[in-house]
Amino acid sequence: MKRSFGPSNDKLPHLIHGADYNPEQWRDHPEVWEEDLRLMELAGCNCMTLGMFSWAQLEPAEGEYDFTWLDEIMDKLAARGIYVIFGTPSGARPHWLAEKYPEVLRVGNNRVRNLFGGRHNHCYTSPLYRAKTAELNTILASRYKDHPALIMWHLSNEYGGECHCELCQDAFRGWLKQKYDNSLDRLNKAWWTTFWSHTYSDWSQIESPAPHGERLTHSLNLDWKRFVTDQTVDFMLAEAAPLRVITPDIPITTNLMGTYPGLNYWKFAPHIDVVSWDNYPQWHCDKSETQLGMEVGFVHDLNRSLKGGKPFLLMESTPSMTNWQAVSKLKKPGMHRLSSLQAVAHGSDSVQYFQWRQSRGSSEKFHGAVVSHSGHEHTRVFRDVAELGGSLARLDEVVGTTTPAEVAIIFDWENRWALEDAQGPRNIGLDYVGAVMSHYKSFWNAGISVDILDMHQDLSRYKLVIAPMLYLVYPGVGEMIEAFVKSGGTFVATYWSGIVDENDLCFLGGFPGPLRRVLGLWSEEVDALLDGEHNSVLATAGWATQESYESSVLCDLIHLEGAEALAVYGQDFYEGRPAVTVHPFGQGEAYYLASRIEDAFHSDFYGYLADRLMLAKNAPFRLPEGVTAQRRTDGEKSFLFVMNFTGATQRLMLPEGLRFEDLLNGTTVEAEAELPAFGVAVWGE
Ligand SMILES: [Zn+2]
Structure with a gap:
């Protein structure tokens, strides 16, 4: 029986290939915009993620909005047949917002309120921050609801961290009252507070874990972490609410962070339409490529499992190096293609990057991008990306298929x-x-x-x-x-x-x-x-x-x-x-x-x-060490991804009579096949 989840939006029935795009950083350089559009087509990109971290450009002063630049770039992208995933800008806020309403800034577990700075620096409980976010999202949804380029909402960016402000303390106490049926006695028993004489006699005594306060009551720590997840989900739902009302047919995602310890992603999954995640393995560093390939495969499988096998999106990855580890290694030849198609092999319907173009200044200027500071297409990274774009375009049939597991x-x-x-x-x-x-x-x-x-x-x-x-x-x-x-x-x-x-x-x-x-x-x-x-x-x-x-x-x-x-x-x-x-x-x-x-x-x-147990093996032939095989299927046609995570050529011996169609180069594969170092093949059967 044929079973496919279909594309995440029918407007774009192909594997998504694209990147986080910040044209707002180049508003003074119209020639850069034009060049970006030309290069996107050259790279085989069909979708860009816009809007992330653009709040100060969209609302430069409270209640004063400027959508001219966004209108223009949305229209230009649409004219080129490039779709848009819109990232709501709540991941970072403008100065005026923090200055006028200090409650939006996060308080650490040491009870000190942060100054303005960085990103993700906000309280998830603050009614004011929720209201401001919902207000801007309402305006964005109303303005772009019928825009031909819009295919998905991307809520905020990498939800994470926690806030210990008084608003959050009150919300935590409310959460506990609900959980323990308003019974402090039940809470004391569940938390075993007789130990060290920590029995609570009033709800107001309950504080979130702190390095200079309560930190060894394990049940409190556990409930606090549960609360942080629930409160973050609640914030996400508040962000999503106007989008659900105004654009009920536009799917919603948010980018998760693999096995990030701070949030239980199973609580997010029911509330988003599409799972997506940001994948930044450090290839060629302290772990072998085989070990790291296995670990990344695990996380891809986790993301596919979060919505019962429904394809996810590889929302962010780097086409080159990351820039936050002690030493940033370049990807060796082949690794970009291998690590990108690995995501597809495990259930991703996209390969997307952070970032399209390297920013000229600030903290991520040396993070890998499709377009480097050189500004043209004559780079190894650009060629890798464009070649992959060509490969992805040959895999339309993979869209919506899944991976049955025993x-x-x-x-x-x-x-x-x-x-x-x-x-x-x-x-x-x-x-x-x-x-x-x-x-x-x-x-x-x-x-x-x-x-x-x-x-x-x-x-x-x-x-x-x-x-x-x-x-x-x-x-x-x-x-x-x-x-x-x-x-x-x-x-x-x-x-x-x-x-x-x-x-x-x-x-x-x-x-x-x-x-x-x-x-x-x-x-x-x-x-x-x-x-x-x-x-x-x-x-x-x-x-x-x-x-x-x-x-x-x-x-x-x-x-x-x-x-x-x-x-x-x-x-x-x-x-x-x-x-x-x-x-x-x-x-x-x-x-x-x-x-x-x-x-x-x-x-x-x-x-x-x-x-x-006669478990089904994806490859009906022996896999050399460091070579794995993953399979996607719609129940009728199967797509076998064979991936070589070793730095040496590997030979595969196929059983007699077995034939595959190599979907990337159109040839027929039989008897014997060779995978180059960090090589990957996609075979149809
Ligand atoms: Zn707070």
Whole structure:
């Protein structure tokens, strides 16, 4: 059955190729505008993101508006067939606004109000800031609602950070009253405030976490982070409200920031029509391209999963170097094409850049751009971008297609917050994100598609669900996992799981709490290993290619309650005790990895599970190390993206009789194919 989400806006039924464009920085240079338009066509760009950070140009004084420049550039873009994603300008505010209404400026956790400066420097609660934002958005929506270029609203820019002003403190207390049914007693119990005599006797005593105040009441910290997400979403909804009313048919997005720790993006997803994110990997720096390629693949999959497989947009990426790390490396030949098509391979319907043209001054003047300070098209970067534009134009059929996955990995923000805030057994180096990715890596290597979910998503459509370090478990989640395994699913959990409930209160009666029954074991103690210290895991199972695997970080000392051991510890006083177990449960199985075990183990173990569960592999041929394959499909036609993240040419041997159509160059591929260093191919079948 054919299943496609279609393009995000029917006006533009192609993969989007474009950039953040700030013509307002060049109003005194009309010749630059004309040159930009010429170069956009040359680069194969079909869409620009306008408006971001342009508030002072649109409303130079309170209530005085100037849309002349915007009218002109919108019309010029439309005349060239270039569409516009409009970024609402709330990410930074004009001087006059902060000067007249200081409440809009953010207050730090030290309770000091910021001066004007930077961006993202505003209070999400301030009714005044919300009103000013809604006012400007109303005017913009009314003015451009029928403009032929407009295809999408892009709310603000990279929502993030938190404000601790009195308005936010009051809003936090209101949020808590609602959550705890107006019962301070319930809150005190949930936060375990009898500890250190921190019991609240009045709501007014509640303050957000502060370095010079309350910071070790973990449940308070957790609720504060939840509040910050909810308040940011609430601000976003206030921004979106006039756009929804005036332009109900224009889709809305906002640019997310990957695994940014400060906001739970699952709370944003239901309120935006299209997920988009900003991707800035630091290629050729401290990580191998293969490792980084895998990590970026994970985040792309997360963004695709946020709206149930619906294509997302790669809203920002750099065509060249970023400019904020200690050392900024250029992309080696091939890497621009590879990293851009990697996004498409995992479900993006766009390749977009920050930025179109390098600004002449200020903090991002050396950040990569399609058009450099040289101002013309005769550059390596421009040629890379234009060549990619040509490739994207050949992939119209990919638009709207998705990636069915049989494997899900749980990556949960609230779990991360609680886990990283906890004290003991290891306060450093738990590295939740890295630990989750270490499980993902085996599937990326094998070219098996994976969805990335939080703990509240429906698991029933997956064959295999992996939940690394599920420290915090919401009510009902243990039961949901039990039901999943009972009906034939395979579940993998690890050490440091099932420790606390949704209030960060420890489960009583034995860990892993609500996961104990399905895993068939009891965790009595956890040994923390020092940095550089290792234990070993000895496996005798047929799938093990090594007798011994290195383990680190945490070693869980467990008792079997129905599970059976597949591997045991090799050292220390717990030598011989179970380190990997399996528990048949209903029609399925639940596995437990009691320690952080090296990648070679994951590769063997998940290779075994992939065979056992007959997981679909995207490439019907062997993938050399560092080469991965991702697939998009509409249910009838498939698009296989084969990507070489190594700096060497790789040869692929196709089974006899198998033929693909190379969609980028129109040739037929059979028997054998070669991928150059950092090469990528898109094959239709
Ligand atoms: Zn505030």
